[in-house]
Amino acid sequence: xxxxxxxxxxxxxxxxxxxxxxxxxxxxxxxxxxxxHAQRIREIPAIAKxxxxxxxxxxxxxxxxxxxxxxxxxxxxxxxxxxxxASESVTTxxxxxxxxxxxxxxxxxxxxxxxxxxxSKGIEYEDIRVEFKDWPEVKPTTPRGYLPLLEVGGVxxxxxxxxxxxxAHIAGIAGETELxxxxxxxxxxxxxxxxxxxxxVFFEKDLTTRNELIAKLKTQTPEGLKNLEKxxxxxxxxDGxxxxxxxxxxxxxxxFILDILHxxxxxxxxxxxxxxxxxxxxxxxxxICGIPAIAKxxxxxxxxxxxxxxxxxxxxPKxxxxxxxxxxxxxxxxxxxxxxSKGIEYEDIRVEFKDWPEVKPTTPRGYLPLLEAEGVxxxxxxxxxxxxAHIA
Numbered sequence: 001x002x003x004x005x006x007x008x009x010x011x012x013x014x015x016x017x018x019x020x021x022x023x024x025x026x027x028x029x030x031x032x033x034x035x036x037h038a039q040r041i042r043e044i045p046a047i048a049k050x051x052x053x054x055x056x057x058x059x060x061x062x063x064x065x066x067x068x069x070x071x072x073x074x075x076x077x078x079x080x081x082x083x084x085x086a087s088e089s090v091t092t093x094x095x096x097x098x099x100x101x102x103x104x105x106x107x108x109x110x111x112x113x114x115x116x117x118x119x120s121k122g123i124e125y126e127d128i129r130v131e132f133k134d135w136p137e138v139k140p141t142t143p144r145g146y147l148p149l150l151e152v153g154g155v156x157x158x159x160x161x162x163x164x165x166x167x168a169h170i171a172g173i174a175g176e177t178e179l180x181x182x183x184x185x186x187x188x189x190x191x192x193x194x195x196x197x198x199x200x201v202f203f204e205k206d207l208t209t210r211n212e213l214i215a216k217l218k219t220q221t222p223e224g225l226k227n228l229e230k231x232x233x234x235x236x237x238x239d240g241x242x243x244x245x246x247x248x249x250x251x252x253x254x255x256f257i258l259d260i261l262h263x264x265x266x267x268x269x270x271x272x273x274x275x276x277x278x279x280x281x282x283x284x285x286x287x288i289c290g291i292p293a294i295a296k297x298x299x300x301x302x303x304x305x306x307x308x309x310x311x312x313x314x315x316x317p318k319x320x321x322x323x324x325x326x327x328x329x330x331x332x333x334x335x336x337x338x339x340x341s342k343g344i345e346y347e348d349i350r351v352e353f354k355d356w357p358e359v360k361p362t363t364p365r366g367y368l369p370l371l372e373a374e375g376v377x378x379x380x381x382x383x384x385x386x387x388x389a390h391i392a
Contacts, residue, residue, distance in 0.1 A: 002037065007044070015041040095170055096153040100125035102163070104148040105132065106305040108260075109199070110160035111148040114167045116252050119297035121171040132305065161192055168249035175248050183243045187231060187250040191257050194224045198260060201268050208386060217270050221261065222277055228254055229278040238280040247291070254281060255288040317373040317391065321346035323384075325369040326353065331381035332369040335388045342392040 002010050018031075018038035042048060100118075104111035106129040118125050130138050130147065139145055149156055150163040152170075157163055165185070168174040175181035197217055204210040232238045232254075242250050258274060258281065265272050275282045289295060321339070325332035327350040339346050351359050351368065360366055370377055371384040373391075378384050 007041075011037070011041050012047070014038065015047075095172075096155075096166070098124065098152070100167075100170070101128060101151040102126065102148060103128040103130065103151075105130050105135070106302070108304055111163075113160075113249070113253055113256055114148065114150065114164045115301070116256065116294060116297060117164060117167040117171050117173065117249050120173065120247065120252060120291065120293050122293060123167070123171050129302070161188060164188070164249060164253075171249075173246075173248050173252075176244055176246060180244045180248065184248045184250040187228065187242060188253055190224060190228055190231075191250075191253040194221055194257050195260065197221065198264050198268070202264070206386065208389075214268055214270060217265070217268065221265075221270075221272065225261075225274065225278045225281060229281040232281055232284055238284070242284065247288075251284070251288050252294070255285040255294075258282065258285045317376070317387070319345065319373065321391070322349060322372040323347065323369060324349040324351065324372075326351050326356070332384075334381070334385045335369065335371065338385060338388040338392050344388075344392050 001007060002014055014034065015038040018035060042051060100123070102111060102114060102118075102125055108115075115127065117123075142149060143156055144158050146158070148160055148163050149158060150166060151157075152166065157166055165174065165188070168184075175184045197213070197220060201210055201213045201217065204213055228242075229238070232242045235242055236245070241247060242254055261272060261274060289298065321344070323332060323335060323339075323346055336348065338344075363370060364377055365379050367379075369381055369384055370379060371387060372378075373387070378387055
């Protein structure tokens, strides 16, 4: 199995990924071990029964029709995984023991939820903060090239929400029952949607794209907050916690997202009155902030490294401009029309197909179109068109 010694939903997810890959017309010979794993999972009796008996999909109206992927024992030897092995489950929750080591940048960002979860129950951990100047050296030593990471029990865990969920289990605030844990996870998904939509604005370097993201913020963020407030109100009128009758990591996440929005939305140029938009969620945030252990962390936590929105008002590149593509409309015609719309002069180089084998090795990435301006060659058709739009 991919995790531990028993079937988990990660095994099923990996099997589905391989099935989608094959259904898309690709081959799995590059990942033979993962392909064999997928076949083993398909052949678990209950899963094989579902695959063989499930309703046929409605073919898409456009694109390549999807194909059903069924067990094929003639390709890979039958698995030794039995239904009994697959159906076994862990009946008692195993809380991993410390020491715990959390690694992230000297920012709140994607690690602060985990830090506040630990703080809420006084869990000791090593809070490693990587300075931006040191990241190029640290990055190759990480499992997937990004942070945060949580090291526990000799295992390194990636993905910020998985890290926070693990911390919540360690701190005993993941939820009292399986149903409460599911409700908390649902709220965390809502939190993540809002969090990502805000953070993406600050990491987007293209002005046009960033403005599109900000426009979405103005409509989607209020909707997300109202959904969270409804969940809160539905739980005992909204005067307590958002799940059950005790603190969970979902409460901390809701408090944290309001804090993020309060600080970052003005920087993104968005005016959002949260006290008017979601008054009960705002009151809930105040209650969670007032929990002594959380209040202590907020008062005493280290100052984060300042980070501002990148300056995007870069000067428009000057001519002469040179656009290279085949003697087709295709992926260059949008750029040509953009230049034509404002009478921008440019050299329209059209490569004949018979000459392409000789031209191809001279291109930066082995494909066209290309736009040259001020000695810089730009690839990717949409990036070229976007640059032409700024020029025009």
